[in-house]
Amino acid sequence: MESLEDRQREMKKRNTRKERGVGLALPEVATNDSPEVVGLKKCVAELKEQVVALQMENNRLREQKTIVVERPREQERSAGDAVREQQHNFFKYSNARNRY
Numbered sequence: 001m002e003s004l005e006d007r008q009r010e011m012k013k014r015n016t017r018k019e020r021g022v023g024l025a026l027p028e029v030a031t032n033d034s035p036e037v038v039g040l041k042k043c044v045a046e047l048k049e050q051v052v053a054l055q056m057e058n059n060r061l062r063e064q065k066t067i068v069v070e071r072p073r074e075q076e077r078s079a080g081d082a083v084r085e086q087q088h089n090f091f092k093y094s095n096a097r098n099r100y
Contacts, residue, residue: 016056 033041 012060
């Protein structure tokens with residue numbers, strides 16, 4: 001089961017890389033731009049790419065959180081078990097009070 005999930009994760013990563021490569025274009029460089037402006041435009045493009053990557057990671061983590069939060073709780077105690085434990089503790093400690 002984990003191998004299937006790992007393969008799905010890898011597929012998502014590959015698909016997002018493809019989408020990101022198509023969606024983002026290199027900054028437009030005019031012929032009269034100074035080297036500082038060209039450097040700043042490249043920096044802005046890199047930062048935009050990082051923002052997109054962080055947004056995708058954020059969405060992936062939100063999905064994981066949703067899966068973990070909504071997972072059915074099979075190991076949780078039933079109401080009868082909780083009542084039995086409360087009664088046990090009551091009698092155990094009331095017995096101790098009577099002795100001392």
